Amino acid sequence: MGRGFNYHCDNCGKDYRVRLGVGMAHPSTCEETLARVKEGKYGQDLKEAAESETYVGVDAALKLYVCDACGHWDVYADASVYGLADKERGPSAMFGTRTIEEWGFIPYTTGWEDEIGFRVIKEFRPPCEKCGREMQAIEADEDSDETPVLKCPNCGSELSTGVMNVLWD
């Protein structure tokens, strides 16, 4: 279940809808994201991280990324590469109907942290489209009522936040 925020700019009148988290298509999104990581579409560092271990996976939850330098923000599927915390026993852990060894990879890491331990091999830090610096993921998890503070991409004013939470999918 994903969640969303509606933002409004009081200065220029624009509305922005931000969808975060995971939807129904999540497992296939993860597979596609991992395939793109391995093709090098997210850069050499993540590609190497994905090739460094037998069983790797991604989270692929939609996250909000903000550039500290210029305030630009965007939503991306998290392509951070995860590996098994316990490389000895992890491959035989059940992941849904099959073991991770049978899958050949970690289908996805969201929501499985308690049963199967994961660790981040390489964090996804997308480059800012405006200034080229690395962007940071903003934690906006489902247990938190806090709405991330964002600037209007159109005029730079601070957006009105917390208008409502929308659940999608």
Ligand SMILES: [Zn+2]
């Ligand atoms: Zn504005």
Ligand SMILES: [Zn+2]
């Ligand atoms: Zn920037």
